[in-house]
Amino acid sequence: MLYHCPSGKTHFINASTAFLLEQGLGQPATVESAAQAVAEARGVAADDELRADISDTLLRLEELGLIERA
Amino acid sequence: MSAPVIPIARVGDLSPREFRSRLAGAGVEVRIGPFDVRVRARARGLAMPLHALWRDYPLLSGARVLHAHVEVRDVWRLWPWPRRKVRFIVDGRAPHEDMPAGQALPVLEWGINLVIALRYHCFLMLHAAVLERGGRALLLPAWPGHGKTTLCAALAHRGWRLFSDEFGLLRPGTRELVPLPRPMPLKNASIDVIRRFAPEAFLGPVIPKTRKGTIAHVRAPADSAVRARETATAAWLVFPRWEEGAPLTLEEIPKSEGYMQLATNAFNYEMLGEAGFATARDLVAGTRCFRLVYSDLETAVARLTELADGHDG
Numbered sequence: 001m002l003y004h005c006p007s008g009k010t011h012f013i014n015a016s017t018a019f020l021l022e023q024g025l026g027q028p029a030t031v032e033s034a035a036q037a038v039a040e041a042r043g044v045a046a047d048d049e050l051r052a053d054i055s056d057t058l059l060r061l062e063e064l065g066l067i068e069r070a
Numbered sequence: 071m072s073a074p075v076i077p078i079a080r081v082g083d084l085s086p087r088e089f090r091s092r093l094a095g096a097g098v099e100v101r102i103g104p105f106d107v108r109v110r111a112r113a114r115g116l117a118m119p120l121h122a123l124w125r126d127y128p129l130l131s132g133a134r135v136l137h138a139h140v141e142v143r144d145v146w147r148l149w150p151w152p153r154r155k156v157r158f159i160v161d162g163r164a165p166h167e168d169m170p171a172g173q174a175l176p177v178l179e180w181g182i183n184l185v186i187a188l189r190y191h192c193f194l195m196l197h198a199a200v201l202e203r204g205g206r207a208l209l210l211p212a213w214p215g216h217g218k219t220t221l222c223a224a225l226a227h228r229g230w231r232l233f234s235d236e237f238g239l240l241r242p243g244t245r246e247l248v249p250l251p252r253p254m255p256l257k258n259a260s261i262d263v264i265r266r267f268a269p270e271a272f273l274g275p276v277i278p279k280t281r282k283g284t285i286a287h288v289r290a291p292a293d294s295a296v297r298a299r300e301t302a303t304a305a306w307l308v309f310p311r312w313e314e315g316a317p318l319t320l321e322e323i324p325k326s327e328g329y330m331q332l333a334t335n336a337f338n339y340e341m342l343g344e345a346g347f348a349t350a351r352d353l354v355a356g357t358r359c360f361r362l363v364y365s366d367l368e369t370a371v372a373r374l375t376e377l378a379d380g381h382d383g
Contacts, residue, residue, distance in 0.1 A: 001326065001329055001347075001351065003344060003347040003348075005343075005344055008340055008343050008344075009340075010333060010339075010347055012326065012329075012330055
């Protein structure tokens with residue numbers, strides 16, 4: 001669960017998204033660096049499929065106002 | 071030497087005639103859970119049932135600041151044809167349209183619910199029945215029609231202390247639930263179900279054709295009303311659903327699912343902002359969450375009692 005103070009909304013997120021927010025996006029990041037962080041944590045390669053998943057997730061998080069595009 | 075015990079006057083200490091006279095005059099000041107309320111009423115058929123259903127509420131005396139001044143009174147409408155209606159008033163204002171004559175009791179009880187739900191954001195208010203056993207509280211959050219009030223009334227007559235059939239009142243930052251024992255409005259078939267299940271239960275008049283169907287209120291057991299200042303810590307979060315013919319199942323569910331259902335069943339979760347989130351989060355973290363499906367009241371009550379008494383396997 002995630003509470004977004006500026007909007008007052010509660011979001012229910014899956015474990016992968018929680019990891020991405022906590023670990024992969026702790027500081028300004030690119031799709032590539034976020035994919036690398038997730039790949040390292042999972043012990044898998046940062047392939048195109050993973051990058052596409054990360055990209056989709058980031059777009060959704062942006063739509064919800066949870067992250068901002070630099 | 072111990073301090074003298076001063077008996078608390080209760081509504082039932084007034085004669086029905088005195089109660090009716092006060093209601094129609096300056097009003098009756100009562101403590102309903104954590105709320106001090108003055109009630110006035112000039113509505114046909116209300117005083118006697120209210121005297122019986124509110125029998126164990128403490129009467130207030132002396133000057134004090136009240137949480138609300140509520141009133142129910144019969145009014146006449148002349149257009150399009152002459153007819154009597156019932157008006158609910160809080161602090162001098164009618165918050166909704168007049169209701170059909172003869173429904174003063176549910177109009178008063180729903181009106182008090184409305185006042186609580188809209189005003190008292192010092193609590194996180196969950197849409198849940200709450201009962202206590204062994205010092206720990208059970209919350210039953212549910213959507214209308216899921217059998218919450220029926221199950222609550224049944225438990226309240228089988229060794230559980232009633233906190234509320236409608237409001238789970240939590241002080242933000244705690245897991246302490248505050249009692250608000252009120253008459254429980256049974257609807258339609260549930261009226262006879264509880265009559266059979268708990269013949270000792272006191273029911274008010276059967277009122278047909280309300281906006282929720284036929285209604286009869288069950289009086290809160292005396293022990294619940296007398297101990298209305300005793301809070302309890304939440305221990306179980308059970309989401310009940312009555313399903314005709316369904317076998318009993320009590321299944322533990324992930325806390326994330328419990329949280330989601332709890333938050334969507336709250337009156338003022340979003341209004342409280344981060345404090346509401348933190349309070350609900352801590353509540354769920356400190357409780358076990360279950361989904362209950364039942365059709366037979368007896369076995370559902372027995373299963374929940376086993377859970378509370380530690381025989382839950």
